Amino acid sequence: MEEVELAKEIADTLRNNKPDEIVYGAAKAAPGKWASVVRLLNIKTGEVLSLFELPQDEAAKW
16 A cells, blocks of 8 residues: 555656756647747846747747
């Protein structure tokens, strides 16, 4: 019974925690879908000044 409880605890942890993108990378979109983000960078330092995540299948337009 102890192994079953441990497995449930691990599964709950995986379901409820968003993986760190720095470690695991960004989540991949499903086939035929895309994800977009707009980053405003300081070109001298590489610092991210602003980050805008767009909804799935939404494109940044000029």
